[in-house]
Amino acid sequence: MNGLLTDLYQLTMAAGYFQAGKAREIATFELFVRRLPPNRNYLIAAGLAQAVDYLLNLRFTSEEIAYLRGLAQFARAPAEFFDALARFRFTGDLLAVPEGTIVFAGEPILTVRAPLMEAQIPETYLLATVGFQSLVATKASRLVNAAAGRAVVEFGTRRAHSPEAGVLAGRAAYIGGCIGTSNTLAGFRYGIPVFGTAAHSWVLAFESELEAFRQLQQLLGPAAVFLIDTYDTIEGARKAASLGRPMWGVRLDSGNLVELSRAVRRILDEAGLPDAKIMATGDLNEYKILELAKERLPIDAFGVGTELATSADAPALGVVYKLVELRSGGVTRYTAKFSQDKETMPGAKQVFRFPDHDVIGRAGERPACAPDGTPAEALLRPVILDGELVAELPGVASARQRAQESLKRLPTACLSLFTIDPPYRVEYSEEIRKLQESIRDSRVGAPL
Amino acid sequence: MNGLLTDLYQLTMAAGYFQAGKAREIATFELFVRRLPPNRNYLIAAGLAQAVDYLLNLRFTSEEIAYLRGLAQFARAPAEFFDALARFRFTGDLLAVPEGTIVFAGEPILTVRAPLMEAQIPETYLLATVGFQSLVATKASRLVNAAAGRAVVEFGTRRAHSPEAGVLAGRAAYIGGCIGTSNTLAGFRYGIPVFGTAAHSWVLAFESELEAFRQLQQLLGPAAVFLIDTYDTIEGARKAASLGRPMWGVRLDSGNLVELSRAVRRILDEAGLPDAKIMATGDLNEYKILELAKERLPIDAFGVGTELATSADAPALGVVYKLVELRSGGVTRYTAKFSQDKETMPGAKQVFRFPDHDVIGRAGERPACAPDGTPAEALLRPVILDGELVAELPGVASARQRAQESLKRLPTACLSLFTIDPPYRVEYSEEIRKLQESIRDSRVGAPL
Numbered sequence: 016m017n018g019l020l021t022d023l024y025q026l027t028m029a030a031g032y033f034q035a036g037k038a039r040e041i042a043t044f045e046l047f048v049r050r051l052p053p054n055r056n057y058l059i060a061a062g063l064a065q066a067v068d069y070l071l072n073l074r075f076t077s078e079e080i081a082y083l084r085g086l087a088q089f090a091r092a093p094a095e096f097f098d099a100l101a102r103f104r105f106t107g108d109l110l111a112v113p114e115g116t117i118v119f120a121g122e123p124i125l126t127v128r129a130p131l132m133e134a135q136i137p138e139t140y141l142l143a144t145v146g147f148q149s150l151v152a153t154k155a156s157r158l159v160n161a162a163a164g165r166a167v168v169e170f171g172t173r174r175a176h177s178p179e180a181g182v183l184a185g186r187a188a189y190i191g192g193c194i195g196t197s198n199t200l201a202g203f204r205y206g207i208p209v210f211g212t213a214a215h216s217w218v219l220a221f222e223s224e225l226e227a228f229r230q231l232q233q234l235l236g237p238a239a240v241f242l243i244d245t246y247d248t249i250e251g252a253r254k255a256a257s258l259g260r261p262m263w264g265v266r267l268d269s270g271n272l273v274e275l276s277r278a279v280r281r282i283l284d285e286a287g288l289p290d291a292k293i294m295a296t297g298d299l300n301e302y303k304i305l306e307l308a309k310e311r312l313p314i315d316a317f318g319v320g321t322e323l324a325t326s327a328d329a330p331a332l333g334v335v336y337k338l339v340e341l342r343s344g345g346v347t348r349y350t351a352k353f354s355q356d357k358e359t360m361p362g363a364k365q366v367f368r369f370p371d372h373d374v375i376g377r378a379g380e381r382p383a384c385a386p387d388g389t390p391a392e393a394l395l396r397p398v399i400l401d402g403e404l405v406a407e408l409p410g411v412a413s414a415r416q417r418a419q420e421s422l423k424r425l426p427t428a429c430l431s432l433f434t435i436d437p438p439y440r441v442e443y444s445e446e447i448r449k450l451q452e453s454i455r456d457s458r459v460g461a462p463l
Numbered sequence: 464m465n466g467l468l469t470d471l472y473q474l475t476m477a478a479g480y481f482q483a484g485k486a487r488e489i490a491t492f493e494l495f496v497r498r499l500p501p502n503r504n505y506l507i508a509a510g511l512a513q514a515v516d517y518l519l520n521l522r523f524t525s526e527e528i529a530y531l532r533g534l535a536q537f538a539r540a541p542a543e544f545f546d547a548l549a550r551f552r553f554t555g556d557l558l559a560v561p562e563g564t565i566v567f568a569g570e571p572i573l574t575v576r577a578p579l580m581e582a583q584i585p586e587t588y589l590l591a592t593v594g595f596q597s598l599v600a601t602k603a604s605r606l607v608n609a610a611a612g613r614a615v616v617e618f619g620t621r622r623a624h625s626p627e628a629g630v631l632a633g634r635a636a637y638i639g640g641c642i643g644t645s646n647t648l649a650g651f652r653y654g655i656p657v658f659g660t661a662a663h664s665w666v667l668a669f670e671s672e673l674e675a676f677r678q679l680q681q682l683l684g685p686a687a688v689f690l691i692d693t694y695d696t697i698e699g700a701r702k703a704a705s706l707g708r709p710m711w712g713v714r715l716d717s718g719n720l721v722e723l724s725r726a727v728r729r730i731l732d733e734a735g736l737p738d739a740k741i742m743a744t745g746d747l748n749e750y751k752i753l754e755l756a757k758e759r760l761p762i763d764a765f766g767v768g769t770e771l772a773t774s775a776d777a778p779a780l781g782v783v784y785k786l787v788e789l790r791s792g793g794v795t796r797y798t799a800k801f802s803q804d805k806e807t808m809p810g811a812k813q814v815f816r817f818p819d820h821d822v823i824g825r826a827g828e829r830p831a832c833a834p835d836g837t838p839a840e841a842l843l844r845p846v847i848l849d850g851e852l853v854a855e856l857p858g859v860a861s862a863r864q865r866a867q868e869s870l871k872r873l874p875t876a877c878l879s880l881f882t883i884d885p886p887y888r889v890e891y892s893e894e895i896r897k898l899q900e901s902i903r904d905s906r907v908g909a910p911l
Contacts, residue, residue, distance in 0.1 A: 017626070017648075019647040019648040019650075019651050020620075020626050020627075020629070020630065020646075020647070020648045021620075021646075021647055021648075022618070022620060022621070022645040022646065022647065022659050023645050023646075023647045023650070023657045023658060023659030024645065024659030024660055024661055024662055024665075025659075025662075026647060026659075027659060027660055027661065027682065027683065028661050028662065028664070028665045030682060031661070031665065031678055031679060031682045032668070034678060034681065034682050035669070035678045037668060037669075040668070042664075042668070044664070069626075078651075079651060082650075082651045083647075086650075086657065087686055088657075088659075088660070088683060088686055090684075091681070091682055091683070091684060092682065131668065135664065138621070138662075138664075139620050139621050139626070139629070140626045142621035142622070143620055143621055143622070143623050143624075143625055143626045143628070143629055144625065144626060146621070146622060147623070147624045147625050147628075170470070172468075172469075172470060172587050172591055173470070173586070173587050173590035173591055173594070173782075173784075174590070174591070174594060174779045174780070174782075175591050175595070175624065176591075176595045176623065176624035176625070176628040176631075176632075176773070176778075177591055177592065177595050177624070177625065177627055177628040177631050178465070178468050178517075178587070178588045178591045178592060179468075179625055179627040179628070180591070180595075180624040180625040180627070180628045181468070181587070181591055182468065183624075183625050184624075197470040197471050197472065198468075198469075198470065198471075199467040199468070199469055199470070199471045199474060199531075200465075200467040200468045200469075202467075202471070202530070202534075203467050203527060203530045209471045209534065209536075210471060211470050211471030211472030211473075211474075211475060211536075212472055212475055212536070213472055213475065213476050213479070214472055214473075214476065214586075215785075215786075215800055216476070216490075216492070216583065216586075216785070216786040217476045217479065219786045219789075219798040219799075219800065220480070220485060220488070220490070220579065220786060220789055220798075221483070221485075222796075230479055230482060230483045231479060233482065233539070234475065234478060234479045234482050234539055234540065235475065235536060235539070236538075236539060238535055238536055245800055245801075246801055321779045322779075325624065325778045325779045326778075327778050327779055330624075330773045330774075330775050330778035331622045331769045331770075331773045331775055332622070334621075334622075336621075337663075337664070338663075338664040338667045338668060341667075341668055348670075350667040350668075351667075352663050352667065352693055353693075353694055
């Protein structure tokens with residue numbers, strides 16, 4: 016399953032490791048972000064469940080192997096490479112921070128330790144899975160933060176980058192703090208609360224707006240949300256109010272939300288419906304919600320689509336997967352990249368979380384302690400060992416709770432929607448720095 | 464299959480149509496973009512093949528139906544709705560512009576005509592499929608245009624919004640004009656040329672850069688592309704050049720491409736390798752490529768990842784799916800939305816393409832003729848009729864060719880990477896305008 020869902024060069028490299036007699040070497044790769052996206056002071060890690068599912072089920076069918084054999088790039092590949100694909104199983108280790116954990120630039124979100132081929136091939140899938148869901152979970156937390164106590168629902172599948180991305184966006188948005196999603200499959204698969212009542216087409220499908228509302232009320236009762244802007248928002252609000260209870264309330268999807276929300280609130284109140292709520296939707300993002308929340312508008316909930324499901328102001332995450340160690344015949348070689356602006360730190364790492372800062376240390380370091388003696392939390396934990404799942408993966412509800420608790424522990428400044436300076440304190444341990452220097456010395460100036 | 468991969472409100476509305484006795488009414492929905500994204504003067508339509516596959520295979524399993532029955536939103540839903548889901552088949556019609564067709568704002572990319580429920584439920588999936596692939600195909604065409612004859616390869620799966628989005632991005636980028644993709648599954652599934660040789664981890668995995676290059680040359684022969692920036696680009700170029708033939712050439716992934724490409728070209732030429740090529744990668748986009756191409760740099764090919772697979776400068780498309788007609792008992796009602804800034808035009812439409820402009824007319828209009836008597840091309844064609852595929856879908860190669868031919872016929876100004884004013888001429892026919900006025904008159908001022 017999914018064997019070919021990777022960049023071709025992962026497979027040519029895998030073939031090359033066999034050719035070079037390196038296929039049995041044990042590689043350690045780390046997945047992390049080089050730098051946080053614009054206006055972000057933290058990231059919420061998400062996507063681990065899909066990464067694990069992928070690693071445990073990664074296979075190559077005979078049709079897929081035949082396809083590779085037919086490519087020019089594999090004309091000279093050793094036969095044992097194709098045999099290895101046919102019996103491919105991930106037999107290595109995966110360490111990861113639990114979903115919902117706050118992470119910063121440079122901190123490994125997951126670590127893969129496995130024979131070179133097994134560690135190399137998954138790179139592409141792992142990056143796409145963890146990168147995308149972390150982007151959306153982070154974006155969701157920003158929206159929820161801006162909404163200052165009002166509910167935020169994820170509505171973006173239609174604008175997601177493919178239908179499947181929409182399902183995963185619903186999942187990640189829930190982990191990031193949304194109360195649910197409009198994506199029904201995300202509800203079915205992951206047990207996430209699902210929301211949604213009716214679109215403009217519902218109103219258009221009836222001879223009159225009033226009849227459309229009446230039918231919706233009959234169908235949904237207290238869950239009915241009347242979309243009131245198809246023809247004229249104020250008229251629509253009056254019609255909705257005229258129906259009386261039961262209803263959840265109304266939804267505004269266009270126009271000036273400042274004026275309309277106040278006017279609609281008055282109409283509902285005057286109709287004796289002070290408990291009827293107002294939801295706002297329509298091209299919202301955290302910056303607009305921040306403004307609306309500051310105005311103390313009578314809006315009870317926000318539905319956010321495009322901006323959330325595509326993380327539109329930061330649609331890509333600089334997430335990378337780097338070789339940091341290679342063990343061959345009992346000897347470990349530490350590796351790092353020194354190219355301009357793309358330097359990496361060698362050696363397998365651990366992230367030690369203190370109350371007010373993080374230390375990125377070597378995986379084998381003794382966990383340091385906070386000044387009060389509390390040991391730092393080591394964020395990376397074993398999930399797969401020798402190809403077997405060793406830790407039960409928490410569901411989305413636990414991941415969501417972890418994210419909320421992590422956000423509460425962050426300094427308030429980090430919750431800003433804009434980049435703060437200085438950023439949250441993340442340091443490298445002395446041991447890691449020493450290792451980096453030793454590698455650099457062995458490289459610089461030496462004809463390799 | 465995929466029944467729940469939709470917004471919940473599509474399903475509540477479907478239930479409501481049964482409740483209201485409207486389930487047998489025949490609806491016509493049109494999918495189009497409200498306005499072109501920033502800096503775009505056209506769109507390349509893509510994603511039809513996936514849309515068709517979805518419509519023909521859309522089903523609900525008994526587990527999925529049981530899930531819906533358990534939701535509060537369906538507590539009052541009529542039993543016949545669940546029966547209808549259990550035997551769901553798309554029995555309607557799909558008209559569409561062929562993949563690779565250039566379209567403009569307001570022009571239907573596809574039209575769905577079916578019983579209300581069958582036309583409503585697919586909205587979310589169709590928007591996500593056609594919207595995303597059209598974004599990427601369009602972005603690809605911009606990159607290819609900027610590259611001015613140099614090859615462009617899609618390398619973005621790792622940054623795509625989920626692994627599956629990466630596969631579809633590879634597909635759409637090929638339709639838009641890329642010569643291929645790094646996504647192996649896109650190659651296997653769609654027959655797209657695949658590219659890729661080795662990453663930095665390959666270089667790091669060997670004791671020396673030279674040994675890494677030598678092994679790659681042995682594996683790939685004339686397809687070998689040496690990634691020369693792991694330690695020092697100039698040194699890397701010398702080592703690659705020292706190996707002599709066979710090789711495709713080298714890849715630059717960081718640093719100042721202007722200086723480095725010239726220096727590397729000299730090194731290759733001096734080594735007697737004038738036929739060795741240079742590929743540039745690393746956070747490229749059409750604007751950077753335009754600059755590089757203007758400098759007449761010795762770069763033969765570009766690999767573009769993040770910016771292409773996420774359409775980063777325009778990561779979302781304002782694509783919508785609007786009810787335009789509803790037929791009940793032989794009477795057709797034309798529908799439109801008049802809410803602020805979100806007006807739509809009523810009635811099923813056809814797009815008539817003239818040599819220098821388009822006319823959006825009513826579906827039943829007689830195709831108008833160009834001044835020389837040539838009939839305009841009607842872009843929307845039947846693909847599914849009564850639930851059966853009636854037109855063989857062209858493969859990606861045909862779609863790519865269609866895109867290239869369409870781009871050639873566009874006025875050169877439209878190929879600008881920036882918005883032109885006036886935009887390409889697209890008019891509504893008199894018949895459509897009359898229909899809109901008749902609807903508006905019947906609505907305005909009338910208590911609906």
